[in-house]
Amino acid sequence: MTLLSVRGLSAFYGSFQALFDISLEAEEGETVAVIGANGAGKTTMLRTIAGVLPVPASAVRFEGAPVGGRPAHELVDRGIVLVPEGRRIFPSLTVEENLRVGAYRARPGRWTLARVYALFPRLAERSRQPGTNLSGGEQQMLAIGRGLMANPRLLLVDEISLGLAPLVVQELYRVLRTIAGEGTTTLVVDQNVSQILPLAQRVYCLRKGAVSLEGRPAELTRARIAAAYFGV
Amino acid sequence: MTVAWVDTVLQGLLLGGLYALFATGLSLIFGVMRIVNLAHGDLSILAAFLAVVVVETLGLNPFLALVLVAPLMAALGYALQTLVLNRLLGQGILPPILVTFGFSIIIQNALLETFSADSRRLNPGGIETASLALGSGLAIGWFPFITLAVAVLILVSLQLLISRMSVGRAFRATSDDQETAELMGIDNRRLYGLAMALSLGIVAVAGVFLGIRTTFTFSSGPDRLLFAFEAVIIGGLGSLWGTLVGGAVLGVAQTVGAKMSPGWGILTGHLVFLAVLLLRPQGLFAKARRSA
Numbered sequence: 001m002t003l004l005s006v007r008g009l010s011a012f013y014g015s016f017q018a019l020f021d022i023s024l025e026a027e028e029g030e031t032v033a034v035i036g037a038n039g040a041g042k043t044t045m046l047r048t049i050a051g052v053l054p055v056p057a058s059a060v061r062f063e064g065a066p067v068g069g070r071p072a073h074e075l076v077d078r079g080i081v082l083v084p085e086g087r088r089i090f091p092s093l094t095v096e097e098n099l100r101v102g103a104y105r106a107r108p109g110r111w112t113l114a115r116v117y118a119l120f121p122r123l124a125e126r127s128r129q130p131g132t133n134l135s136g137g138e139q140q141m142l143a144i145g146r147g148l149m150a151n152p153r154l155l156l157v158d159e160i161s162l163g164l165a166p167l168v169v170q171e172l173y174r175v176l177r178t179i180a181g182e183g184t185t186t187l188v189v190d191q192n193v194s195q196i197l198p199l200a201q202r203v204y205c206l207r208k209g210a211v212s213l214e215g216r217p218a219e220l221t222r223a224r225i226a227a228a229y230f231g232v
Numbered sequence: 233m234t235v236a237w238v239d240t241v242l243q244g245l246l247l248g249g250l251y252a253l254f255a256t257g258l259s260l261i262f263g264v265m266r267i268v269n270l271a272h273g274d275l276s277i278l279a280a281f282l283a284v285v286v287v288e289t290l291g292l293n294p295f296l297a298l299v300l301v302a303p304l305m306a307a308l309g310y311a312l313q314t315l316v317l318n319r320l321l322g323q324g325i326l327p328p329i330l331v332t333f334g335f336s337i338i339i340q341n342a343l344l345e346t347f348s349a350d351s352r353r354l355n356p357g358g359i360e361t362a363s364l365a366l367g368s369g370l371a372i373g374w375f376p377f378i379t380l381a382v383a384v385l386i387l388v389s390l391q392l393l394i395s396r397m398s399v400g401r402a403f404r405a406t407s408d409d410q411e412t413a414e415l416m417g418i419d420n421r422r423l424y425g426l427a428m429a430l431s432l433g434i435v436a437v438a439g440v441f442l443g444i445r446t447t448f449t450f451s452s453g454p455d456r457l458l459f460a461f462e463a464v465i466i467g468g469l470g471s472l473w474g475t476l477v478g479g480a481v482l483g484v485a486q487t488v489g490a491k492m493s494p495g496w497g498i499l500t501g502h503l504v505f506l507a508v509l510l511l512r513p514q515g516l517f518a519k520a521r522r523s524a
Contacts, residue, residue: 071419100401
């Protein structure tokens with residue numbers, strides 16, 4: 001079943017057009033990779049899907065229903081949850097409170113505080129500390145854990161490995177596999193192409209606000225990806 | 233001599249309880265939404281007049297009238313926020329200031345039109361003059377003592393709500409980063425409505441206690457706003473305990489000033505406020521990020 005269907009999506013910041021006629025799909029249970037250089041529109045696309053930026057209703061369909069432009073909190077109710085770029089941990093809240101805020105809507109599902117702690121034991125050890133006291137990698141774990149607490153049907157993760165050490169990135173990818181293994185549909189943005197392709201069933205490359213390549217990772221050669229990525 | 237000064241400081245501390253009650257709602261609103269509500273004082277006077285109506289029509293004691301007045305003011309707060317103030321979100325700091333200033337003028341004139349310019353007072357039936365002897369010539373009034381106790385009770389409850397409950401976490405998260413809070417499923421418009429409801433529920437208590445303590449007229453609001461501001465800033469923005477201490481410092485400054493010369497009370501309060509602004513502009517109890 002098609003869980004997420006984006007059709008002819010264009011987005012603007014004032015008079016500046018950031019996205020041009022983007023179409024994208026995610027089947028239930030899939031891991032979808034979105035790659036592309038800085039400024040290609042990856043973050044903007046995720047933010048329109050999550051309801052932060054206004055778009056026409058029909059541009060984004062979730063479980064068949066037009067949801068484009070609905071407020072973010074309503075989309076969380078439906079199960080669309082964004083782990084934002086830069087982690088955006090709440091500094092006034094402890095690690096545990098950050099996680100609990102993720103469960104604000106109390107959507108029923110398999111993810112609980114105990115299961116998130118089991119997934120990220122390091123968060124359990126630091127549960128009483130302010131969320132922003134954590135290292136960058138731990139903050140990314142916290143941001144993902146916070147997203148899971150909402151029991152998403154579609155988890156959007158923006159720039160999952162940006163600025164993180166290779167060992168931490170490996171750990172995060174191990175967790176992504178676990179999340180995907182649980183059947184949660186994920187759409188992950190990463191510039192680290194070699195890391196994300198083995199995980200994905202479907203890949204989209206964005207360039208200058210448009211889709212420059214799409215397909216199944218196994219069907220794509222490095223040369224085609226490089227061409228779509230850099231436009232050479 | 234010494235006993236008289238101890239007595240003065242004691243009275244000031246108790247007066248601080250009333251100021252803290254006024255300041256709490258103001259502090260909460262600023263902390264959660266970064267809105268300065270210039271109608272805060274007038275809304276407290278509106279609550280006092282509502283209590284007058286309830287007392288006169290139902291024959292209730294003013295304390296009991298609060299059972300009706302506080303929820304009514306809370307409902308008014310929710311309506312004001314969701315119907316009017318939420319429309320100004322994301323337009324900077326000035327529009328909410330102008331709109332709440334407008335509310336202030338509307339409320340004062342509506343009160344003048346409805347209740348005339350006569351000064352009013354709420355009569356709780358004797359407790360406002362009863363006092364408790366502490367020995368060695370010291371005595372404290374029951375009513376100021378109750379005021380301080382209620383202020384502490386409200387602050388403790390609010391602190392528990394903010395630190396322990398889901399809605400309190402949502403307040404803090406929204407205060408930190410409104411957009412990310414939305415991504416967590418927090419409907420900030422509804423949350424702001426709840427914060428304003430809470431603020432006006434508390435200011436209703438403050439208004440009624442003021443009306444029992446002293447006389448008030450349609451134009452008593454702005455002074456209350458000023459004292460509330462001073463208490464918040466002396467204590468430090470975003471710290472509820474700071475608000476209580478700020479109220480106490482202001483209360484003591486005023487009673488000590490008035491003791492030195494009857495006309496100096498308010499002035500001394502302002503001077504202490506200015507001194508704090510000069511020497512410790514972040515307030516006595518300010519915390520960098522964490523909202524205490």
